[in-house]
Amino acid sequence: MDALILAGGENAKPLENNHKIYNKALLMINNIPMVEYVVDALNEAKDIQNVYVIGPKIELMPHIGEKVSQIIDATDSIVENVNIGISHINNDEKIMILTSDVPLITGKMIDDFIEECQNYEAFLYYPVIKKELIIKKFPQTIRSYASLKEGTFCGGNMVMMSSSLFTTNKALLDEVFQKRKDILKYAALLGAKFIIKYLFKCLTIQEIEDRAAEIVGYPVKAIMVNYPEMMIDLDKLSDYELILQALNK
Numbered sequence: 107m108d109a110l111i112l113a114g115g116e117n118a119k120p121l122e123n124n125h126k127i128y129n130k131a132l133l134m135i136n137n138i139p140m141v142e143y144v145v146d147a148l149n150e151a152k153d154i155q156n157v158y159v160i161g162p163k164i165e166l167m168p169h170i171g172e173k174v175s176q177i178i179d180a181t182d183s184i185v186e187n188v189n190i191g192i193s194h195i196n197n198d199e200k201i202m203i204l205t206s207d208v209p210l211i212t213g214k215m216i217d218d219f220i221e222e223c224q225n226y227e228a229f230l231y232y233p234v235i236k237k238e239l240i241i242k243k244f245p246q247t248i249r250s251y252a253s254l255k256e257g258t259f260c261g262g263n264m265v266m267m268s269s270s271l272f273t274t275n276k277a278l279l280d281e282v283f284q285k286r287k288d289i290l291k292y293a294a295l296l297g298a299k300f301i302i303k304y305l306f307k308c309l310t311i312q313e314i315e316d317r318a319a320e321i322v323g324y325p326v327k328a329i330m331v332n333y334p335e336m337m338i339d340l341d342k343l344s345d346y347e348l349i350l351q352a353l354n355k
Contacts, residue, residue, distance in 0.1 A: 107199055107220075107266075109148045110191040113141045113161030113206035114180020130340065131161050131206035135350060139169050140340065143209035143353075149173060150213025153220045154202065158194060160187040161206070185276055192269045204264040210335035210352055211264075219336075220266065222329050229271040229324035233262035233331045234311075240334040247348055249337060255310045262336045268324070275322045295321070 113131035131141035141159065148157045156175040159166060163177045171177065178194060180187050188203060195201060202216070223231040237251050237258040249260045296317045303309040311328050318326040340349055 107153065107201055108156040108158065108175075108195050109151075109154045109202040109204065110188065110195070111141060111144055111148070111157065111159045111161075111174075111204050111206050112180075112184060112187055112191075113159050113166065114182075114184075114187050129162055129165070132165055133340065133346070135209055135346075136353060139166075140209050141166065141206040142170050142173070144204055144206055144211060145170050145173050147211045147213050147216060148202075148204075151216040151220075152213070153217050154213075156195075158191050159206075160191050188272060189276065192272060195269070200266055200268050202264060202266050205339060207340040208263045208336065208338065209340065209349055210338050211333075212335070215331075215333045215336055216264075218333075219264070219329060219331060222331070223266055223327070226327045226329075227325060228327035230265060230267040230318075230322070230326045231329050232265050232326070233336055234259045234328045235262070235331050235334060235337055239332060240337055243334045244338060244348060244352075246344070247338060248342075248344070252304075253307045254304075254314075255308050259311075260337045262331065263339045264336065271322060271324045278322065 113129070131139065133140045135143070141161065145157060145159070148154045157173070159170065159174050159177045160180045161177065163179045166177050176194060178190055181190070191203075192201065202220075204211075219231075219233055237249075237260060240247065240249060240260055251258050251260050296314065300309060300313070300317065303313070315326050315328060335352075338345070338349060338352075340346060
């Protein structure tokens with residue numbers, strides 16, 4: 107399948123200001139822009155054919171121009187960027203979509219995720235991992251977690267999906283993305299019953315999958331993974347230090 111990396115948007119957060127950059131994808135880690143780590147992982151993955159990047163073409167071209175199929179200039183909208191990417195891929199096969207800020211990811215992690223996804227019939231697959239696995243490997247990291255009946259989980263920064271699901275649910279997916287850091291707002295999208303069950307920690311993964319499928323009109327599947335690195339995105343200065351330390355081990 108093909109892969110799409112989201113590397114667009116201008117940021118004005120402490121991380122970007124500290125490193126004097128306007129786009130997080132261009133953050134240098136060991137003299138390599140962060141997005142290049144993700145590109146390299148996708149190129150290593152045996153199940154990924156073409157890699158497309160949505161981001162500042164002029165700035166990215168010297169670093170990854172020869173490593174990807176195409177770099178496409180981004181807009182200010184994440185959902186519109188995905189839409190543009192899908193239009194360039196131009197097929198109805200499943201595609202992999204990742205953010206540019208997961209430099210610890212590897213080709214094997216991507217292949218293992220895809221292999222696990224193939225055990226289920228769904229139009230959207232989303233990686234989740236138990237909190238204890240993250241804390242065991244990265245005890246200093248601060249992540250967003252959801253406490254469910256089966257345990258406490260963190261979601262990843264990638265998704266495998268069919269383009270048909272995206273084109274019929276662009277508005278909903280835009281709302282989901284805007285609320286991605288707020289678990290209660292996520293629950294609110296599913297309905298009042300889900301908020302109550304979530305607050306009492308008795309909401310199950312199966313219930314979320316079933317309700318999500320009702321909303322989008324397609325089967326949705328949470329995929330359990332064992333790689334904490336897939337969840338370590340770079341949002342804060344402390345994340346930068348953690349990732350730098352992990353890459354230099």
